[in-house]
Amino acid sequence: MTPRFAPPSPLNPDLLALLASCRSAPADDTPRLVLADWLEENADVSGLPSADDARARAALIRVQVELARPTSDVGRVAQLQSIEQRLIAVHSERWLGTLARRFFELGHRPFGFAMHLTTTTPPVYSFEPFSPRNRWRFTRGLLSIELAAGEQRDLELDAWFSSPLAAWVEGASITLGGVAALERLSAGAGLRPYLGVRYAVGATAFPTLRNVRPEQEEMTERRCKRLLRSANFALVRELTLYGPAVEVGFPRMMAGARATGVRRLTVKATLSDTDAAFLASAPLVNLSALDVSATELTADGMRFLVESPHLKRLVSLSAYRNRFGCAGLVALAESPLANTLNVLELQNTGIGNRGVAALAQSPILGRLNGPTLNLSMNGIGNAGVQALAACEHLERFTELVLRACSVSNVGARALARSPHVCNLAYLDLWNNRVGDVGARALAGSPHLEDVRHLSVRDNNITAACARALRARFTDRVRV
Template sequence: MSDEDALLSAIAAAPDEDTPRLAYADWLDEHDRPVRAEFIRTQIEIARKEHLPRAVLNRYVDLFKRNQDLIEFHRDEFLGPLAALPRDAVREFRRGFAAQVALTVGDFLARAELLAAARPLPKVTVSRVAARLDAFVRSPHLACVTRLELYSAAIAGGFVWPGDAAVIAAAQRLTRLEELDLEGCGINDDHLDLAARYPFPALTDLDLSNNQLTDYGVENLLATGWQRHLTRLVLGGNPIGDDGALELAEQWPAGDADKLAYLNMRFTNVGPRGQQALLARFGGRIDLF
């Protein structure tokens, strides 16, 4: 392993720490890459100040302007191999590296190996996955993905889910998945029965709106264990009734184990009894109307 590879591996191993990034910046200076080094230091300085009040941030306008100039004139250098991604794919740089990447499923499948090799790994959103779901679940590089958006207008009439074994195997590789958007994808109670076999250890945001989930679907969802780390759950637009609402209210984790910040139950079949139970349990965190 080269010195540069070792430094990048150290950054990847401690993505929230500045010290490995600054050590890499020093190495870049020593190897005649001062602009790349300056960009890392500039972005780290910005990250350390961004929590300050607007009035204070205004004192650092030159720092923010320099950041934008560096990106405008040296973007491909900063991206390295990721410069081969579509021009609009990289949505954000943070602390000197590409931090947010968004791709359609076709672009992801064509460039997944490139993404998998990035150090540190950016957060990766893959959209319109339903259009090529069968190929997606067979990709060996799903550990790159942090957000999935399944819906695709190209399959507005519905789509065929791959076999259970392929989906379960794919779920085992989605170890970084934080956000899962399944709005309008024909999800039913049986799909959530199968979902108990999906670990998704990093999942915090789940959108199941406008599907075919009933009270049994709520029961199956709770059997997954995902509720222990969800901060946002959208169930609106499903034919869920009072029994499902009561199940949510009674079985959702309590105390410090309850991480939920937002629950959407709009446009369901929940009546006054279920609404009362949900409001008593979740208070201002729930959106019922």
């Protein structure tokens, strides 16, 4: 194949080191933002084709990092998406080199009965940077690639992964099912440093066009042990555990496994305290993101996880829809993770004012990525809101969501009087117990000048006080 672009120059060793740090912590924004700063400051010596190219890479990192963070600011999202699309449209074909064309060729190979047909009009390649069929995408500034079965041995892809362009790859993922598929996995020397397996244990396999009758593996303890003993288990980067795997004791078996390659772990099953303790003892020393949402995690289970000596690199913890309550949140606030987390999801976890007070007094709120702080569907009450209102770290957030949190007039008045709400653009108090006293306090607050959206729907506010809120906030308020 004739290369579309000239071979790129070697990259600056410092740049290569920064890119490697991004790959080692995929859920952490900090290495990427450090990389963006370096590119801006060292654009002329980066080894990239031009200083403008380096600055474009930096701009894409910053834009996509901000887009990846949940927000209610649709105007800002639209602005960022416009910048993102322009950067990708202008630069992505050069950044990809021959990769896009090779994926097009691989994706149009005949299979099934079509292999026996002859065609005189092969499909014509055209570069489409925004096609949903693309198996590459830029994720927070780095390149994420999806491989199909067998493509990890393609010689032309392996040659591309041996080029300097591959340094910008966060990971080349292949989704596998079944122990035998993992054991048979092989890859070329160029691709192997970037190859990451996405593996689900205990999931149901569904038919596809290429695999119309997928083999269903019975989940047994013996099969799980075989999986964990496989040398290729070291290539697993994203691991998901379903009910059948947890039921046969997979968390217990992970304690002695080669699990250092796992960067993201998701549990989609009920997680008992014992299971949580076993997960905490597993050598997940490079885990970047943990998702235990809707697992019925208790306070003891949360305590086992957050006190694990192996989770020192964890930066993202999703734990919504659980029942660990105040005791679990206090354990988190007092754990070493209070100094590492920058993403934390706690909606509907049974926490109350004691847990929120511990959260407000810990380093966590000073570390979490904004713009949103969402504690919805927790009975944190007025005391919890007062603790938040007194926390100086509240100034870091532009959006505060306290839906169905049992907040009444005392809590609303605490927010209205707090100087730490001065940066709020979105304040959501939907479905609480705020009455006229709280509504008047919000209407008269000198600290809510920047609020562009205030929701106090489904509270106890009379028509007269609703008019006072509209007089202050005009169409920015929802009553």
